Amino acid sequence: MIQWLGDLGEADRDRFGSKGVNLALMARWGLPVPDGFTIGFEEGRSGTLSAEEQRVLTAAYAELARKVGSSPLAVAVRSSAVGEDGRELS
Numbered sequence: 551m552i553q554w555l556g557d558l559g560e561a562d563r564d565r566f567g568s569k570g571v572n573l574a575l576m577a578r579w580g581l582p583v584p585d586g587f588t589i590g591f592e593e594g595r596s597g598t599l600s601a602e603e604q605r606v607l608t609a610a611y612a613e614l615a616r617k618v619g620s621s622p623l624a625v626a627v628r629s630s631a632v633g634e635d636g637r638e639l640s
Contacts, residue, residue: 551603552610554587565590569628585617586625 553566558574570588577583587610599607615623 551589551591552587552606553590555583555585558588562590565592585614587614 553562553570555570555574555577558566558571560571563571566588567590573583573586589607611623611625612621614625615621
């Protein structure tokens with residue numbers, strides 16, 4: 551469900567989306583991309599999080615805050631379906 555930007559690659563595009571993968575690539579190229587993570591869902595699945603998924607998301611947010619050295623941490627959230635960023639739908 552959670553994938554850190556530093557761990558994303560081309561193979562993750564279908565599950566985690568182009569925006570996350572592109573941010574990961576830009577960071578590898580040395581561009582100034584803030585650290586972060588993506589949340590992936592299986593196709594056709596509801597966006598409602600289970601209690602365990604909520605726990606994992608909360609832990610990831612806390613880890614990001616620790617990495618950045620700020621708590622509470624202001625974040626930007628980009629939410630869309632994986633396929634929305636294609637040439638036909640963008």
